[in-house]
Amino acid sequence: MKITIDCLQYCNWSRDIFEQMREGGLDAVHVTIAYHEDFRQTVDRISKWNRLLDQYSDLIQPGRTADDVLRARDTNKTAIFYGFQNCSPIESDIDLVEICHQLGARFMQLSYNNQSLLATGCYESDDPGITRMGKQVIAEMNRVGLVVDMSHSAERSTLEAIECSTRPIAVTHANPSRWHPALRNKSDSVLRALSESGGMIGFSLYPHHLAEGSACTLDNFCQMIADTADDMGIDHIGIGSDLCQDQPDSVVEWMRNGRWTREKDFGEGSKASPGFPDQPAWFKDNRDFPSLRAGLKKVGLNDAAVNAVMGDNWLRFFEKSFGPA
Amino acid sequence: MKITIDCLQYCNWSRDIFEQMREGGLDAVHVTIAYHEDFRQTVDRISKWNRLLDQYSDLIQPGRTADDVLRARDTNKTAIFYGFQNCSPIESDIDLVEICHQLGARFMQLSYNNQSLLATGCYESDDPGITRMGKQVIAEMNRVGLVVDMSHSAERSTLEAIECSTRPIAVTHANPSRWHPALRNKSDSVLRALSESGGMIGFSLYPHHLAEGSACTLDNFCQMIADTADDMGIDHIGIGSDLCQDQPDSVVEWMRNGRWTREKDFGEGSKASPGFPDQPAWFKDNRDFPSLRAGLKKVGLNDAAVNAVMGDNWLRFFEKSFGPA
Numbered sequence: 001m002k003i004t005i006d007c008l009q010y011c012n013w014s015r016d017i018f019e020q021m022r023e024g025g026l027d028a029v030h031v032t033i034a035y036h037e038d039f040r041q042t043v044d045r046i047s048k049w050n051r052l053l054d055q056y057s058d059l060i061q062p063g064r065t066a067d068d069v070l071r072a073r074d075t076n077k078t079a080i081f082y083g084f085q086n087c088s089p090i091e092s093d094i095d096l097v098e099i100c101h102q103l104g105a106r107f108m109q110l111s112y113n114n115q116s117l118l119a120t121g122c123y124e125s126d127d128p129g130i131t132r133m134g135k136q137v138i139a140e141m142n143r144v145g146l147v148v149d150m151s152h153s154a155e156r157s158t159l160e161a162i163e164c165s166t167r168p169i170a171v172t173h174a175n176p177s178r179w180h181p182a183l184r185n186k187s188d189s190v191l192r193a194l195s196e197s198g199g200m201i202g203f204s205l206y207p208h209h210l211a212e213g214s215a216c217t218l219d220n221f222c223q224m225i226a227d228t229a230d231d232m233g234i235d236h237i238g239i240g241s242d243l244c245q246d247q248p249d250s251v252v253e254w255m256r257n258g259r260w261t262r263e264k265d266f267g268e269g270s271k272a273s274p275g276f277p278d279q280p281a282w283f284k285d286n287r288d289f290p291s292l293r294a295g296l297k298k299v300g301l302n303d304a305a306v307n308a309v310m311g312d313n314w315l316r317f318f319e320k321s322f323g324p325a
Numbered sequence: 326m327k328i329t330i331d332c333l334q335y336c337n338w339s340r341d342i343f344e345q346m347r348e349g350g351l352d353a354v355h356v357t358i359a360y361h362e363d364f365r366q367t368v369d370r371i372s373k374w375n376r377l378l379d380q381y382s383d384l385i386q387p388g389r390t391a392d393d394v395l396r397a398r399d400t401n402k403t404a405i406f407y408g409f410q411n412c413s414p415i416e417s418d419i420d421l422v423e424i425c426h427q428l429g430a431r432f433m434q435l436s437y438n439n440q441s442l443l444a445t446g447c448y449e450s451d452d453p454g455i456t457r458m459g460k461q462v463i464a465e466m467n468r469v470g471l472v473v474d475m476s477h478s479a480e481r482s483t484l485e486a487i488e489c490s491t492r493p494i495a496v497t498h499a500n501p502s503r504w505h506p507a508l509r510n511k512s513d514s515v516l517r518a519l520s521e522s523g524g525m526i527g528f529s530l531y532p533h534h535l536a537e538g539s540a541c542t543l544d545n546f547c548q549m550i551a552d553t554a555d556d557m558g559i560d561h562i563g564i565g566s567d568l569c570q571d572q573p574d575s576v577v578e579w580m581r582n583g584r585w586t587r588e589k590d591f592g593e594g595s596k597a598s599p600g601f602p603d604q605p606a607w608f609k610d611n612r613d614f615p616s617l618r619a620g621l622k623k624v625g626l627n628d629a630a631v632n633a634v635m636g637d638n639w640l641r642f643f644e645k646s647f648g649p650a
């Protein structure tokens with residue numbers, strides 16, 4: 001099928017962006033609702049999104065199930081799936097897992113860079129794996145159909161999450177660390193475990209995750225995908241662009257610092273370049289998905305393989321992941 | 326000085342208990358405000374205490390500084406110091422450290438049995454030490470004068486907290502694990518590090534922390550104190566009874582389970598005996614402090630040493646700990 005799914009964006013949403021999604025043929029996108037927000041603040045974010053869905057119903061529609069992706073495609077809209085990049089929305093209350101699923105959440109990262117109540121983030125120096133509460137919460141996420149996302153988690157926690165979870169998990173936005181050894185990228189062991197367990201990785205277009213950063217070429221990126229397909233198989237890979245279009249730099253500062261420190265943390269940036277990095281010239285916004293398709297074809301993927309990476313794999317993952325166990 | 330300070334209680338507070346405090350000659354007590362409560366719930370607990378302080382002002386008074394202990398003694402009252410057994414009250418917001426201090430909190434545990442955002446609890450299988458946020462929060466607690474308490478934390482986290490903190494820390498309620506190897510008790514390394522850094526341990530009378538549990542004799546308990554004084558020195562030890570008088574068993578279930586699991590956790594108890602254990606016959610309530618004094622004398626401590634353990638050491642610790650750095 002020719003479906004296009006992007007499994008991670010956090011843009012400064014506007015009619016312009018939703019129109020660009022239509023121009024780029026995007027059928028579904030997983031949007032981030034929360035980074036550091038507690039439950040009440042998360043509800044505020046969801047109600048803001050509910051208003052956007054109402055206001056721009058000519059361009060977007062709610063995404064809750066895989067069928068919504070097809071419905072969106074058939075009516076020339078983009079289906080919006082909610083997700084959290086941290087477990088802050090459930091605070092210390094396991095019962096909020098089901099509540100968040102009822103409110104539309106379909107993905108939740110167990111940690112965001114730092115240690116959480118559930119798992120370790122990729123910026124901590126030590127990773128003891130999934131915590132006592134983490135094991136309970138994974139079981140609950142499995143029960144209700146909230147996907148475990150380990151994009152910003154550390155190595156051992158990620159491997160243990162794959163092992164603990166009775167359902168396949170996702171790394172919605174990251175790249176192989178053998179291609180670019182950023183803390184946020186994933187080791188061969190993680191990629192192998194993901195693929196063996198029926199999980200998914202979405203390749204990121206965020207410059208700090210790219211070999212050569214903003215200067216990374218389309219060809220280099222697509223070749224990395226082709227190489228990863230050779231290792232992991234074609235069925236477990238997709239796109240999770242991590243596009244943060246039109247966001248002011250104050251937003252990346254918030255992502256990195258939340259309220260956990262009084263000193264300033266620069267995360268993947270530095271004091272000299274603290275803001276959002278420039279997107280590569282060939283992936284500036286949602287209109288660039290067709291050229292990504294073309295790039296994949298150019299490095300030798302056949303039509304079925306291009307379709308698999310661009311959307312079919314995520315669609316199949318959505319089909320088995322969002323309902324009760 | 327003949328001062329009596331108990332550095333941990335969580336009773337089902339009533340006029341009876343406050344009167345027993347007066348009968349037992351208790352000049353100050355550190356009371357637990359929160360186990361799993363978030364900030365808003367913690368404020369509710371504090372406002373309930375503020376009402377108790379008003380309602381029973383003939384027996385109790387607020388405790389904020391070491392001077393309040395002396396003021397209470399001089400007016401035949403017990404000074405009430407607020408503390409948290411977990412970092413849940415500050416949620417993921419470092420700025421709530423100062424807010425909690427302004428509301429009267431003087432102690433905060435970095436973790437309660439489980440992994441927290443700051444440190445590891447003693448029931449986790451792995452302990453990676455103090456987290457990134459933990460280091461920031463310890464610095465902030467040092468700045469405002471909120472004492473780091475590691476009573477329910479795991480070994481490496483406790484040692485690292487002692488190291489990270491620029492001010493002495495406390496283990497308000499625990500015993501040496503060489504005397505009784507419970508997960509909640511503390512190793513020789515922790516006791517040594519506490520003593521070398523000017524910290525304090527308060528000896529617990531909670532049966533699960535006692536050799537022979539509820540059957541532990543006064544003599545055995547007092548001999549353990551005398552032995553620990555030989556190892557740690559007499560200046561770094563006190564009482565933190567962990568008295569949970571008149572609480573229904575639903576409270577210990579809440580302490581253990583909060584909202585972090587859907588399975589029932591029995592903590593130090595078991596399925597066969599899930600409730601609060603019976604107190605030893607010689608320490609049933611606050612009227613038993615004088616017999617504890619007598620017990621310490623009986624095992625050979627001189628008057629100055631008995632006074633040190635029963636209150637002078639905590640008073641000196643309070644003097645240097647509760648104000649700005």
